[in-house]
Structures are given as structure tokens and as C-alpha cells.
Amino acid sequence: MHTVVLSTCANRKEAEKIARDVVERRLAACVNxxxxxxxxxxxxxxxxxxxxxxxxxxxxxxxxxxxxxILALHSYHLPEIVSLRVEDGYKKYLxxxxxxxxx
Numbered sequence: 001m002h003t004v005v006l007s008t009c010a011n012r013k014e015a016e017k018i019a020r021d022v023v024e025r026r027l028a029a030c031v032n033x034x035x036x037x038x039x040x041x042x043x044x045x046x047x048x049x050x051x052x053x054x055x056x057x058x059x060x061x062x063x064x065x066x067x068x069x070i071l072a073l074h075s076y077h078l079p080e081i082v083s084l085r086v087e088d089g090y091k092k093y094l095x096x097x098x099x100x101x102x103x
Contacts, residue, residue: 002094005082006054007080008053009054019054030056030057063083
């Protein structure tokens with residue numbers, strides 16, 4: 001089973017550090033980084049911040065290790081780390097993910 005893992009980061013440098021690390025360790029085949037504006041409630045107040053969203057493509061069985069690496073490198077006290085299962089997709093792309101995380 002494949003999964004997409006999302007996490008927002010405080011800045012581009014942190015997002016790039018996490019992306020490079022998890023790809024080099026073969027915990028993810030690919031990581032996209034997107035600038036986003038986040039609206040959220042924190043400690044009773046609504047906040048608006050510019051963040052960078054990382055989108056990592058991997059296999060479900062690697063989620064625990066991937067989550068551990070993100071936590072080790074992340075600056076937030078309570079980082080977003082969520083996994084969304086891929087129910088279906090282009091088989092050749094999913095096969096590529098398998099090849100890249102299993103080598």
C-alpha cells in the first residue's frame with residue numbers, strides 16, 4: 001500500500017532539509033514543497049502564517065520511520081504529520097515509488 005505524507009514547515013530551508021534527508025534515506029521516493037498560507041487555532045487564538053507544505057510519496061510500512069525522521073528534523077513543538085492512503089493510481093508511478101524506497 002502507498003501513502004502520501006503531509007507536513008507543514010516554518011520555512012523553505014527546513015522543508016528542503018527534511019525533503020533531502022528522507023529521499024536520501026529512501027524513506028520517500030519523492031517530496032514536493034509548496035508555499036502555503038495556513039489559518040489555524042493555536043492556544044485559543046486564530047493565527048495566519050506562511051508555511052511550506054511537504055508532500056512525501058512512500059509506502060505505508062515506511063510511515064513510522066518517515067514520521068520519526070520528520071520529528072527529528074522539525075522545529076515545531078507540535079508538527080503536522082499526517083498520512084493519506086493511496087487507494088489507486090497510475091501503476092507505473094506506484095511501481096517507481098516501490099523501486100526507489102526499496103533499493
